[in-house]
Amino acid sequence: MPRMLDLIRNSQVPVNLMQSAARGSLSVTPAEMIEILVYLASHHKLFGEQARMTLAGWDEKTSVAAAADRATSPEVLGYFAAMGNLRTCLLPALAENPAVTEESLDVLAVSGTRSVVEILLASERVMSSTRLLRALQSNPILRPNELAEIGKKLADREADTAADGGIAEIEAPNEEIENAVAKYLEVNAKELAAEKDKPFQGVGITHDELHWHEAEAVEPAEVAATSESATSSSAPTGPAGTSAATSDANTDAMRAAAKAAIAAKSKKHPVPGEAKRDSTLQKIAKLDITGRIALAMRGNKEDRTILIRDSTKLVALAVLDSPKISDAEVEKIALQKNVLESVLRAIPMKRKFAKNYNIMRNIVYNPRSPLDTSLGLMKILLTRDLKNLSENKEVSETIRKMATRMFKQKLEKKD
Secondary structure: OOOOHHHHHHOOOOHHHHHHHHHHHOOOHHHHHHHHHHHHHHOOOOOOHHHHHHHHHHOOOHHHHHHHHOOHHHHHHHHOOOOOHHHHHHHHHHHHHOOOOHHHHHHHHOOOHHHHHHHHHOOOHHHOOOOHHHHOOOOOOHHHHHHHHHHHHHHHHHHHHHHOOOOOOOOOOOOHHHHHHHHHHOHHHHHHHOOOOOOOOOOOOOHHHHHHHHHHHOOOHOOOOOOOOOOOOOOOOOOOOHHHHHHHHHOOHHHHHHHHHHHHHHHHHOOOOOOHHHHHHHHHHHHOOOHHHHHHOOHHHHHHHHOOOOOOHHHHHHOOOOOOOHHHHHHOOOOOOOOOOOOHHHHOOHHHHOOOHHHHHHHHHOOOHHHHHHHHHHOOOHHHHHHHHHHHOOHHHHHHHHHHHHHHHHHHHHH
């Protein structure tokens, strides 16, 4: 016998039963009742409002149990964790439930109220996540002692990461990687045949700049240290009143200063690992296009850092298809001005990256991003990020004007 939820989804339930469902009075298990209510609240025009009211007053004990259960459907957990539906009594359970995505908690950390922030600060999971700590750091209601504690935790985590050689790569089974390589080569066989003799040529790549990018690149959290969110807005990165500081990683002046500093330092002391970087560039330069595509997917972070700037589109895009690439790497790529426009256009088209707010915001903030891509993504930007964007002299006037208009519209809605 099909579940009641399936019958409701298929519109096979009479109106009187739908009314009972919206009031939460069906003879089903509490877990299924919650799932039915969330479905109605999210998808049903006629009974959605009643279902939302019922959920808002639903038994706390049952709701907490659902919020803590890993087996609870993603739709229910997503509904409970959404800012507009959040009941703070459920947040401790939601924060520790591994089935609740960091994306959901990220929004709460950035724009949550005082009570939300206090719960997140007490969460073991939140306090051990670099991403969520950075999101909390951008919340304007944090107290000085809390900011200091988060800053210390982030510094400790970054020190551990540096000791391990940088951002940890995603572990991917060899079989998955080989399948990804084979599929990419098959899908792009025609274009590959046309480009097969094209040698490696980096987009604006130099040895010094590569070293600066590897060792000194500003983390997305630093670049966006002024961004808030929703009512105050987002996570790191953004040019606002302090835009000159927050976009330093992208300015030509900073690039020149970084290169000069590295060059001066190199004359006095050999740069550790320089021979390794040279050998990496030499290795890549010797590869044909098929070899570079395979390395883009099989290789390590250093390989991807170089190959994302390959002037051959097929190679650069292969980096984004690597099963080993992390969101943190893509956040940095989204800010780079020395990558092909096709790379910046492709990032939002990949579902796994489109879910990451920081990546999407970085794409809009990048003056090299195609205009149509940036305009399409602006609708997701939070209030403070729109304000920062409207003051960013690096992006086009069209983007600034649109950001100004959208910022004013959001302020009017709040009033």
